[in-house]
Amino acid sequence: MKTFEEIQNSWSQNKEPIDEALLLAISNRVNRLKNKNRITTAVLIATAALLVTCLIRVDYTAPVSFYVGLFLMIGSVGYRVIVEIIFTQKLSKIALDNSYYNYKSAIEKYYCSRLVLHKVWTPIILVIYWTGFVILIPTFKENLTHFWFNYTCISSVPIAIGMLFFIRYHIKKEHLILNKLYEETSIS
Amino acid sequence: MNKYSKIDFEKLYREQYNKVLRLCMGYVQGDEHLAKDLLQEVFIKVWQHWDNFKGGSQRSTWLYRITVNTCLQQLRTDQKYIKTSIEILDKDTSVSESIDKEQQFKSLYSCIYQLSKENQSIILLELEGIPQKEIALIIGIEHNALRTRLNRIKSTLTKCVNNENI
Numbered sequence: 001m002k003t004f005e006e007i008q009n010s011w012s013q014n015k016e017p018i019d020e021a022l023l024l025a026i027s028n029r030v031n032r033l034k035n036k037n038r039i040t041t042a043v044l045i046a047t048a049a050l051l052v053t054c055l056i057r058v059d060y061t062a063p064v065s066f067y068v069g070l071f072l073m074i075g076s077v078g079y080r081v082i083v084e085i086i087f088t089q090k091l092s093k094i095a096l097d098n099s100y101y102n103y104k105s106a107i108e109k110y111y112c113s114r115l116v117l118h119k120v121w122t123p124i125i126l127v128i129y130w131t132g133f134v135i136l137i138p139t140f141k142e143n144l145t146h147f148w149f150n151y152t153c154i155s156s157v158p159i160a161i162g163m164l165f166f167i168r169y170h171i172k173k174e175h176l177i178l179n180k181l182y183e184e185t186s187i188s
Numbered sequence: 189m190n191k192y193s194k195i196d197f198e199k200l201y202r203e204q205y206n207k208v209l210r211l212c213m214g215y216v217q218g219d220e221h222l223a224k225d226l227l228q229e230v231f232i233k234v235w236q237h238w239d240n241f242k243g244g245s246q247r248s249t250w251l252y253r254i255t256v257n258t259c260l261q262q263l264r265t266d267q268k269y270i271k272t273s274i275e276i277l278d279k280d281t282s283v284s285e286s287i288d289k290e291q292q293f294k295s296l297y298s299c300i301y302q303l304s305k306e307n308q309s310i311i312l313l314e315l316e317g318i319p320q321k322e323i324a325l326i327i328g329i330e331h332n333a334l335r336t337r338l339n340r341i342k343s344t345l346t347k348c349v350n351n352e353n354i
Contacts, residue, residue, distance in 0.1 A: 004342045007349060011315045018205045026231045096233055096254045099328025100309060103257045180264045184305040
């Protein structure tokens, strides 16, 4: 392969029999993805329905601090889940049939906004979540046995550490994707 | 997707199978297993976005845009492509002296891998014999800019394949 034309010739001669089994696998995977989406939607609707039912049926005799704490914990997690769903939809709406440059630019914007979410909003949400937990501690002490109260308090520490590592992992992963995007056009 | 669209989809798959597979192989240095994974991802996206095709260009141009964007996005986000790419590069840089056809291809894939992802896309589309005006549309740059750039990439690639420094 001395000239570009020779390279091109050899390239186009590199042919394989069409993989018909893969065609079936594609069809199956598309159907599986559709089912997965349906299941996710059903789970989210069921969870929301359960929460609403609990809110309606609950006996509102506990101290106000209990409801404030509970609202902060459930609200912060719920808000984060909704934001994540919005981001997933945002990514799927970026037109794949855009030109390379337009698609890359849209993807860059998407990952930049993800980093803002991870670095600014997620820590704020976490602080709200843990504030809710701290507010609930007196209620836990009052209503739980000594063992379960200690268990709740002690287990909260590894949960908090796990959350921090989870956020760190995602920040690193998305930083890496952004760096790759920036590098794509910088090496000749 | 209705019954007729499904028939059209299967027709497109069979017509474009080899071109899309070669493009995918170019991104993963000739690893056929990974290339088939990429091809599968590409055609899943094609299926999912089938009704979004507005007819402003040829169906094949639309397919190549999806191929380039899907392959590159997979390479950015999926660890399996990232690790393998590095491993294969380490293995392949020392084999360019061989005159065997398979080795020549390995050397070619290795040379393509040394280009930026953007230039990889341009040269892979050119190797497929896709008209330059279409490549310009797929990449999103002016035709004249593409022509100049393509000459430079072709020369870099040819030199590399013939074992010269790039």
